[in-house]
Amino acid sequence: MLMIYDWYDGPYPSRVRIAVAELGLASRVRFTSVDLWKGEHKRADFLAKNYSGTLPVLQIEDGTYLAECTAITQYLDALGDAPRLTGATPREQGMIHMMNKRAEIEFLDAISVYFHHATAGLGPEVELYQNEEWGLRMRDKALRGARYFDDVLKAQPFVAGDAFSMADITVNAGFVFAKIVDLEIPAELSSLHAWHVRMMERSSVQLWEEMHLTDQSKP
Numbered sequence: 001m002l003m004i005y006d007w008y009d010g011p012y013p014s015r016v017r018i019a020v021a022e023l024g025l026a027s028r029v030r031f032t033s034v035d036l037w038k039g040e041h042k043r044a045d046f047l048a049k050n051y052s053g054t055l056p057v058l059q060i061e062d063g064t065y066l067a068e069c070t071a072i073t074q075y076l077d078a079l080g081d082a083p084r085l086t087g088a089t090p091r092e093q094g095m096i097h098m099m100n101k102r103a104e105i106e107f108l109d110a111i112s113v114y115f116h117h118a119t120a121g122l123g124p125e126v127e128l129y130q131n132e133e134w135g136l137r138m139r140d141k142a143l144r145g146a147r148y149f150d151d152v153l154k155a156q157p158f159v160a161g162d163a164f165s166m167a168d169i170t171v172n173a174g175f176v177f178a179k180i181v182d183l184e185i186p187a188e189l190s191s192l193h194a195w196h197v198r199m200m201e202r203s204s205v206q207l208w209e210e211m212h213l214t215d216q217s218k219p
Protein backbone atom coordinates (compact mmCIF):
# COMPACT_ATOMS: atom_id res chain seq x y z
CA MET A 1 0.00 0.00 0.00
CA LEU A 2 1.15 3.53 -0.79
CA MET A 3 0.46 6.39 1.63
CA ILE A 4 -0.08 9.96 0.49
CA TYR A 5 0.19 12.75 3.06
CA ASP A 6 -1.78 15.70 1.75
CA TRP A 7 -4.62 18.14 2.31
CA TYR A 8 -7.93 17.43 0.61
CA ASP A 9 -8.40 20.56 -1.50
CA GLY A 10 -4.81 21.70 -1.98
CA PRO A 11 -3.74 22.68 -5.51
CA TYR A 12 -0.43 20.77 -5.33
CA PRO A 13 -2.12 17.73 -3.77
CA SER A 14 -4.56 17.83 -6.73
CA ARG A 15 -1.60 17.05 -9.01
CA VAL A 16 -0.89 13.74 -7.33
CA ARG A 17 -4.55 12.85 -6.76
CA ILE A 18 -5.29 13.40 -10.47
CA ALA A 19 -2.20 11.38 -11.44
CA VAL A 20 -3.39 8.53 -9.20
CA ALA A 21 -6.79 8.62 -10.92
CA GLU A 22 -5.26 8.82 -14.43
CA LEU A 23 -3.09 5.80 -13.69
CA GLY A 24 -5.89 3.75 -12.10
CA LEU A 25 -3.96 3.41 -8.84
CA ALA A 26 -6.70 4.48 -6.40
CA SER A 27 -7.02 1.00 -4.86
CA ARG A 28 -3.30 0.99 -3.99
CA VAL A 29 -3.32 4.34 -2.19
CA ARG A 30 -4.35 5.57 1.26
CA PHE A 31 -4.40 9.19 2.41
CA THR A 32 -3.30 10.83 5.65
CA SER A 33 -4.49 14.37 6.20
CA VAL A 34 -1.97 17.06 7.22
CA ASP A 35 -3.81 20.25 8.16
CA LEU A 36 -2.08 23.16 6.42
CA TRP A 37 -4.27 25.71 8.19
CA LYS A 38 -3.02 24.48 11.57
CA GLY A 39 0.57 24.48 10.30
CA GLU A 40 0.92 20.70 10.76
CA HIS A 41 3.24 20.64 7.72
CA LYS A 42 5.79 22.79 9.60
CA ARG A 43 5.99 20.57 12.69
CA ALA A 44 9.04 18.42 13.41
CA ASP A 45 7.31 15.08 12.79
CA PHE A 46 6.29 16.17 9.29
CA LEU A 47 9.60 17.90 8.52
CA ALA A 48 11.26 14.54 9.22
CA LYS A 49 9.27 13.19 6.27
CA ASN A 50 9.80 16.20 3.99
CA TYR A 51 12.54 18.72 4.75
CA SER A 52 10.73 21.35 2.65
CA GLY A 53 7.59 21.18 4.81
CA THR A 54 5.23 20.95 1.85
CA LEU A 55 2.45 18.65 0.69
CA PRO A 56 2.01 16.18 -0.85
CA VAL A 57 4.40 13.45 0.27
CA LEU A 58 4.25 9.85 -0.91
CA GLN A 59 5.45 7.03 1.31
CA ILE A 60 6.35 3.98 -0.77
CA GLU A 61 6.31 0.32 0.28
CA ASP A 62 9.85 0.26 1.71
CA GLY A 63 9.06 3.27 3.92
CA THR A 64 10.87 5.88 1.82
CA TYR A 65 9.25 9.30 1.61
CA LEU A 66 9.07 11.04 -1.77
CA ALA A 67 8.23 14.74 -1.91
CA GLU A 68 7.79 17.05 -4.92
CA CYS A 69 4.80 16.46 -7.20
CA THR A 70 7.02 15.86 -10.22
CA ALA A 71 9.06 13.18 -8.46
CA ILE A 72 5.92 11.53 -7.06
CA THR A 73 4.23 11.53 -10.47
CA GLN A 74 7.32 10.04 -12.09
CA TYR A 75 7.40 7.28 -9.48
CA LEU A 76 3.69 6.47 -9.91
CA ASP A 77 3.98 6.58 -13.70
CA ALA A 78 6.78 4.02 -13.62
CA LEU A 79 4.59 1.49 -11.75
CA GLY A 80 2.60 0.63 -14.87
CA ASP A 81 3.64 -1.22 -18.03
CA ALA A 82 4.31 1.99 -19.94
CA PRO A 83 4.54 5.63 -18.84
CA ARG A 84 1.39 7.64 -19.50
CA LEU A 85 2.13 10.98 -17.87
CA THR A 86 5.88 11.55 -18.15
CA GLY A 87 6.68 10.48 -21.71
CA ALA A 88 8.07 7.36 -23.38
CA THR A 89 10.62 8.63 -25.89
CA PRO A 90 13.54 10.92 -24.96
CA ARG A 91 11.84 13.74 -26.90
CA GLU A 92 8.55 13.29 -25.06
CA GLN A 93 10.29 13.08 -21.70
CA GLY A 94 12.31 16.22 -22.35
CA MET A 95 9.34 18.18 -23.64
CA ILE A 96 7.06 17.14 -20.76
CA HIS A 97 9.74 17.94 -18.19
CA MET A 98 10.32 21.38 -19.72
CA MET A 99 6.64 22.28 -20.00
CA ASN A 100 5.90 20.96 -16.52
CA LYS A 101 8.69 23.08 -15.06
CA ARG A 102 7.45 26.07 -17.04
CA ALA A 103 3.92 25.46 -15.70
CA GLU A 104 5.34 25.56 -12.18
CA ILE A 105 7.63 28.57 -12.56
CA GLU A 106 5.43 30.74 -14.76
CA PHE A 107 1.97 29.90 -13.40
CA LEU A 108 1.33 27.59 -10.43
CA ASP A 109 4.26 28.53 -8.16
CA ALA A 110 3.72 32.22 -8.96
CA ILE A 111 0.08 31.98 -7.79
CA SER A 112 1.26 30.18 -4.68
CA VAL A 113 3.69 33.02 -3.86
CA TYR A 114 0.87 35.52 -4.45
CA PHE A 115 -1.30 33.58 -1.98
CA HIS A 116 1.40 33.35 0.71
CA HIS A 117 2.68 36.93 0.36
CA ALA A 118 -0.08 39.22 -0.85
CA THR A 119 -3.13 37.66 0.82
CA ALA A 120 -3.70 36.40 4.37
CA GLY A 121 -2.35 33.07 3.14
CA LEU A 122 -2.53 30.34 5.76
CA GLY A 123 -2.87 32.91 8.55
CA PRO A 124 -0.45 34.60 10.99
CA GLU A 125 0.52 31.40 12.78
CA VAL A 126 1.91 29.89 9.56
CA GLU A 127 2.91 32.91 7.45
CA LEU A 128 5.88 34.10 9.48
CA TYR A 129 7.25 36.37 6.73
CA GLN A 130 5.25 38.12 4.05
CA ASN A 131 6.35 40.49 1.28
CA GLU A 132 3.28 41.94 -0.37
CA GLU A 133 5.16 43.61 -3.23
CA TRP A 134 6.80 40.30 -4.16
CA GLY A 135 3.43 38.57 -3.97
CA LEU A 136 1.81 41.10 -6.30
CA ARG A 137 4.68 40.77 -8.78
CA MET A 138 4.17 37.02 -8.77
CA ARG A 139 0.44 37.49 -9.39
CA ASP A 140 1.32 39.53 -12.51
CA LYS A 141 3.86 36.90 -13.53
CA ALA A 142 1.18 34.22 -13.27
CA LEU A 143 -1.11 36.24 -15.52
CA ARG A 144 1.71 36.57 -18.07
CA GLY A 145 2.21 32.82 -17.76
CA ALA A 146 -1.49 32.27 -18.47
CA ARG A 147 -1.06 34.26 -21.71
CA TYR A 148 1.91 32.11 -22.65
CA PHE A 149 -0.06 28.89 -22.12
CA ASP A 150 -2.97 30.34 -24.10
CA ASP A 151 -0.55 30.79 -27.02
CA VAL A 152 0.80 27.27 -26.57
CA LEU A 153 -2.71 25.82 -26.59
CA LYS A 154 -3.66 27.72 -29.73
CA ALA A 155 -1.14 25.54 -31.57
CA GLN A 156 -1.54 22.15 -29.87
CA PRO A 157 -4.21 20.28 -27.87
CA PHE A 158 -2.17 19.66 -24.73
CA VAL A 159 0.45 21.61 -22.81
CA ALA A 160 3.39 19.47 -23.91
CA GLY A 161 2.13 18.52 -27.38
CA ASP A 162 -0.37 16.07 -28.82
CA ALA A 163 -0.89 13.95 -25.72
CA PHE A 164 -2.14 14.55 -22.19
CA SER A 165 0.72 14.62 -19.65
CA MET A 166 1.91 15.67 -16.22
CA ALA A 167 2.30 19.21 -17.61
CA ASP A 168 -1.48 19.45 -18.14
CA ILE A 169 -2.05 18.40 -14.54
CA THR A 170 0.30 21.17 -13.37
CA VAL A 171 -1.41 23.92 -15.37
CA ASN A 172 -4.73 22.59 -14.07
CA ALA A 173 -3.40 22.99 -10.52
CA GLY A 174 -2.79 26.64 -11.38
CA PHE A 175 -6.52 26.93 -12.12
CA VAL A 176 -7.30 25.21 -8.81
CA PHE A 177 -5.13 27.74 -6.95
CA ALA A 178 -6.48 30.69 -8.98
CA LYS A 179 -10.00 29.76 -7.84
CA ILE A 180 -8.95 29.60 -4.19
CA VAL A 181 -7.32 33.06 -4.33
CA ASP A 182 -10.03 34.60 -6.58
CA LEU A 183 -7.52 35.33 -9.31
CA GLU A 184 -9.41 35.77 -12.54
CA ILE A 185 -7.83 34.23 -15.62
CA PRO A 186 -8.87 36.71 -18.36
CA ALA A 187 -11.77 35.39 -20.46
CA GLU A 188 -10.00 36.51 -23.65
CA LEU A 189 -7.51 33.64 -23.15
CA SER A 190 -9.99 31.45 -24.99
CA SER A 191 -7.67 28.57 -25.95
CA LEU A 192 -6.55 28.20 -22.35
CA HIS A 193 -10.15 28.27 -21.10
CA ALA A 194 -11.28 25.77 -23.75
CA TRP A 195 -8.44 23.46 -22.70
CA HIS A 196 -9.51 23.87 -19.05
CA VAL A 197 -13.09 22.89 -19.91
CA ARG A 198 -11.69 19.73 -21.58
CA MET A 199 -9.60 19.08 -18.45
CA MET A 200 -12.64 19.37 -16.20
CA GLU A 201 -14.40 16.79 -18.36
CA ARG A 202 -11.66 14.19 -17.88
CA SER A 203 -12.74 11.38 -15.60
CA SER A 204 -9.58 11.74 -13.46
CA VAL A 205 -10.35 15.40 -12.76
CA GLN A 206 -13.99 14.60 -12.02
CA LEU A 207 -12.85 11.88 -9.61
CA TRP A 208 -10.56 14.40 -7.90
CA GLU A 209 -13.50 16.86 -7.62
CA GLU A 210 -15.67 14.17 -6.01
CA MET A 211 -12.85 13.05 -3.69
CA HIS A 212 -12.14 16.50 -2.37
CA LEU A 213 -15.79 17.45 -1.97
CA THR A 214 -16.46 14.36 0.13
CA ASP A 215 -13.12 14.13 1.98
CA GLN A 216 -13.57 13.27 5.66
CA SER A 217 -10.88 15.74 6.75
CA LYS A 218 -12.85 18.68 5.30
CA PRO A 219 -13.40 21.07 8.22
Ligand code: GTS
Residues within 6 Å of the ligand: 007, 009, 010, 011, 012, 013, 036, 041, 053, 054, 055, 056, 067, 068, 069, 070, 112, 122, 126
Ligand atom coordinates in the same frame (compact mmCIF):
# COMPACT_ATOMS: atom_id res chain seq x y z
N1 GTS B 1 7.45 22.14 -5.13
C1 GTS B 1 6.49 21.49 -4.27
C2 GTS B 1 5.82 20.32 -5.01
O1 GTS B 1 5.75 20.37 -6.25
O2 GTS B 1 5.38 19.35 -4.38
C3 GTS B 1 5.49 22.52 -3.79
C4 GTS B 1 4.45 21.90 -2.88
C5 GTS B 1 3.57 22.95 -2.20
O3 GTS B 1 3.81 24.17 -2.23
N2 GTS B 1 2.52 22.44 -1.55
C6 GTS B 1 1.59 23.28 -0.83
C7 GTS B 1 2.13 23.53 0.57
O4 GTS B 1 2.62 22.63 1.21
C8 GTS B 1 0.29 22.53 -0.67
S1 GTS B 1 -1.14 23.40 -1.23
O5 GTS B 1 -0.95 24.82 -0.87
O6 GTS B 1 -1.23 23.21 -2.65
O7 GTS B 1 -2.30 22.82 -0.55
N3 GTS B 1 1.96 24.78 1.02
C9 GTS B 1 2.21 25.14 2.38
C10 GTS B 1 3.29 26.10 2.60
O8 GTS B 1 3.38 26.56 3.75
O9 GTS B 1 4.05 26.41 1.64
